[in-house]
Amino acid sequence: MTTHKETDILIIGGGIAGCIAAISLVNHYNVILIDKLSEPKERIGESLAPAAQRILKQLDLLEGMQLFEKEELYVQNLGMQSYWGSEQVHIVDHLRNPDGLSKSLNRKAFETYLRASAIKRGVQCIWPAKLYRSAFEANKWNVITTSDDHKEQCIKASFVIDATGRQSHFAKSLGIKRLHIDKLIACWATLPNKEENKMSTISATENGWWYSAVVPNNKRILAFQTDSDLIDRSAIKDLHAFIQLSKKNKQINQILEKNIDEITFQGTVAANSTRLEQVIGQQWVALGDAAISFDPLSSQGMFNAMASAQQLKKLLTTSDIIYNHTPVKEAQFQETYTQQINSIWDQYLYHKNLFYKAEMRWIEHPFWKRRQVRKS
Structure with missing residues (x-):
């Protein structure tokens, strides 16, 4: 049996880009947010740039983050110690940043x-x-989804936002290709933090x-x-x-040798620079990593996921293409969004x-040699 729903905007992907877009738009439109996973998965802990806190504050999300138990959601990050270009350490701190310190997240x-937060604001979330x-068909997208128990649901939407990350599932289903600028991957592991110095490296x-970097719950990622x-x-x-690979780097080995028996290998993820050949089409856009990673x-x-979601919200509300769609408005909307991306x-x-x-x-080594030539 297929159930049916109708909405102004359907957002596919319940990650950062999808959630921020949903929260930004729900006061203006009916919004449905879907994701293929019932809950988010573990990811490499990431540093939230100080400027991102402006967006969280604008959306009344920053104060809610501070209500979490100490170091459950994030830890303050004083800055970065960098061994880049030479063996001499270079310190970059956030102490004078007007937006405050960066935050190392439990992603x-x-x-x-x-x-x-999206559910609390009135977004209809389905996962x-x-x-x-x-x-x-007839100026609407008919999107069919399936659940774990193989039940189908048809969602009719005036507009679709693809926020499915690097996989860009919706755009890919339309036959749109993705350009890969490089082959970067990230192999990562976690271990207890036993370092007094909590700066990132x-x-x-x-x-x-x-x-x-040190992440919540007194953990460190490599x-x-x-x-x-x-x-x-x-x-x-x-x-x-x-572990053998990490021992070849002096700075990482100093961290690892203190608790080598407690390390947990998490696997490998894509970390390359990619973009869709086309980031917008008839009444749909790609957002965040789905557009460019x-x-x-x-x-x-x-x-970028947060800022792009805010830009999209402004563009949708000012163009008025959801409730008063015309071919001229659509063309202008597509041109502006493409220029922004x-x-x-x-x-x-x-x-x-x-x-x-x-x-x-190591300029003659393939990894670094490849990165001396600009690609677009």
């Missing part, structure tokens, strides 16, 4: 908080609900770079970023191989390439 807890197929090495074709496949699947070196993935992408590539070019010690 799963943060996304759970955003989902709960698990997996995209099955869609069709555009970034350390370049011959075939990639390491990242370590992550190695490299290209998928430059590493032995066993090193991205096996704890022993990961960033190298974690930028520390801008979550901020292109601008963000160009700025991202510029700063990414600038930072990678600051590391010249």
Whole structure:
């Protein structure tokens, strides 16, 4: 049996981009938010840029984060100690940042908080609900989803937002291809934190770079970023191989040697720079990582998801294409959104390439040599 629902906006993907978009839009439109997972999954702990706190404050979400038990959702991050370009440490702190300190997140807890906030604000949330197929008929999207027990649901929407991350499931179902700028992956592990120094660490090495940060519940993450074709496949699947790899880096080995018996290998995830060939179409857009995904070196993935959601909300409300749609408005909307995403992408590539070019010690090694040529 197929159930039927109707809404102004259907958002596919209950991560950061999808939740922020839903919370931003629910006071203006009827919004349904779906996700294929019943709850968020564990992810590498990430640093929430200080500027992102402005958006959370605007949406009355920042105060709610502070109500969580101490260090359950986030820990304050004083800054970064960087071994990049030389063995000399370089400290970058947030003490003088007008937006305050960055926050190292428990990513799963943060996304759970955003989902709960969306429900509280009146967003109709449905999960698990997996995209099955869609069709555009009579100026509406008919989206069919399936649940774990194989029940189908048809959601009729005036507008669809694809917030399904790098997989961009909705756009992909329309035949839109994704451009991959590089082959970056991140192999990561967790262990108890036993360091007095709680600053994050970034350390370049011959075939990639390491990242370590303290995250909630007194844990620390270790992550190695490299290209998928430059590493032995066993090193991205096996704890022993990961440990041997980490011992080759002085800074990471100093962290690891204190509790090597308590490390848990979490696996490997995509971390490359990608973008959709087309980020918008007839009454749909791709948002956040679904549109463009960033190298974690930028520390801008979550901020971009939030900021882009806010931009989209403003564009939707000012263009008035949901309730008063015309072909002219649609064309203007598509042009403006495409320009916005292109601008963000160009700025991202510029700063990414600038930072990678600051590391010249292994310029002839494939990992670094590949990053000396600008790609678009």
